Amino acid sequence: GVARTPGGGLTFPAMRPMKLSIRPTGAALGAAILAVDLARPLDDETFRAIEAAWHEHEVIFFRGQDLAPEQHIAFSRRFGALEHHVRQDCCKPGYPEIFVVSNVIENGRPIGSQDAGLFWHSDLCYKSEPSRGSLFYAREVPHADDGSPLGDTVFASMTAAYRALPEYVRRAIDGRKAVNSYLHGYYRDRKSGPRKELTEEQKRKTPDVEHPVARTHPATRKKCLFTCEGYTTRIAGLDETESAALLAGLFEHLKKPEFLYRHKWQVGDLLMWDNCSTQHLAIPDYALPQRRRMERTTLAGTAPY
Numbered sequence: 001g002v003a004r005t006p007g008g009g010l011t012f013p014a015m016r017p018m019k020l021s022i023r024p025t026g027a028a029l030g031a032a033i034l035a036v037d038l039a040r041p042l043d044d045e046t047f048r049a050i051e052a053a054w055h056e057h058e059v060i061f062f063r064g065q066d067l068a069p070e071q072h073i074a075f076s077r078r079f080g081a082l083e084h085h086v087r088q089d090c091c092k093p094g095y096p097e098i099f100v101v102s103n104v105i106e107n108g109r110p111i112g113s114q115d116a117g118l119f120w121h122s123d124l125c126y127k128s129e130p131s132r133g134s135l136f137y138a139r140e141v142p143h144a145d146d147g148s149p150l151g152d153t154v155f156a157s158m159t160a161a162y163r164a165l166p167e168y169v170r171r172a173i174d175g176r177k178a179v180n181s182y183l184h185g186y187y188r189d190r191k192s193g194p195r196k197e198l199t200e201e202q203k204r205k206t207p208d209v210e211h212p213v214a215r216t217h218p219a220t221r222k223k224c225l226f227t228c229e230g231y232t233t234r235i236a237g238l239d240e241t242e243s244a245a246l247l248a249g250l251f252e253h254l255k256k257p258e259f260l261y262r263h264k265w266q267v268g269d270l271l272m273w274d275n276c277s278t279q280h281l282a283i284p285d286y287a288l289p290q291r292r293r294m295e296r297t298t299l300a301g302t303a304p305y
């Protein structure tokens with residue numbers, strides 16, 4: 001409502017933008033955003049402050065959120081269009097925008113992807129227009145006997161990794177492109193055993209693509225390393241040995257401890273990562289009867305340059 005200040009002026013408390021409270025993790029990336037309820041519509045100024053914090057910190061998270069799928073989707077849509085995953089069998093029934101990552105089996109059938117993210121990657125980097133970012137909501141988190149959470153996700157800053165590259169490596173990758181392959185990522189060795197065969201239609205939807213080895217972030221203009229262990233198969237224009245050696249060096253480099261933030265999940269966390277400026281890795285250190293159930297929306301993105 002409208003309130004009258006002692007000086008006689010009018011204020012509009014319901015519309016006054018919140019000053020964001022941001023607590024950086026102290027690692028190369030990541031910040032907690034405090035005191036925001038994502039279940040409620042956000043004013044534009046608060047939304048823009050959240051987007052700016054995300055661009056700056058690359059991974060941001062909000063603890064203690066209580067979100068219906070519609071609210072998760074509504075907040076995600078503030079950032080733009082959402083993707084529908086190629087694996088619709090892994091999506092939440094009735095919500096093609098929500099990709100489920102879980103070890104839970106219901107009626108003899110996995111309710112989502114059971115082995116997502118076991119290799120360093122960014123989401124949809126195998127598409128010609130990779131995802132801009134993903135919003136991950138924790139519904140169930142596994143625990144050790146002492147109560148500490150299991151199933152962490154590790155994030156690596158690709159801006160920090162790029163900045164720290166030796167000059168000769170930067171020169172070697174400058175202007176080069178690399179091949180990313182969904183099929184390579186899909187079929188590679190997995191502890192959980194071989195995955196079920198993709199349909200011809202799923203394969204047709206995911207042809208190999210070439211992307212710059214280092215791309216420019218469309219919002220911050222920072223250079224980001226964009227090859228990943230999960231999906232990158234070779235560097236175009238180099239012979240096989242040179243390409244393999246350079247990729248092995250890059251993959252080793254980007255997971256150095258100084259570029260990492262390891263997130264310990266709590267039920268109710270909504271965490272969003274930037275798929276251009278970061279890569280991530282799941283830690284599969286839990287098993288049933290400990291349940292893990294996470295839900296992801298995936299923002300559409302633009303062609304890398």
Ligand code: OGA
Nearest residue numbers: 101116117152153282296
């Ligand atoms: C993903 C992913 C990692 C995890 O959903 O994109 O990689 O920790 N998840 O579940």
Ligand code: MN
Nearest residue numbers: 117122123280
């Ligand atoms: Mn992922």
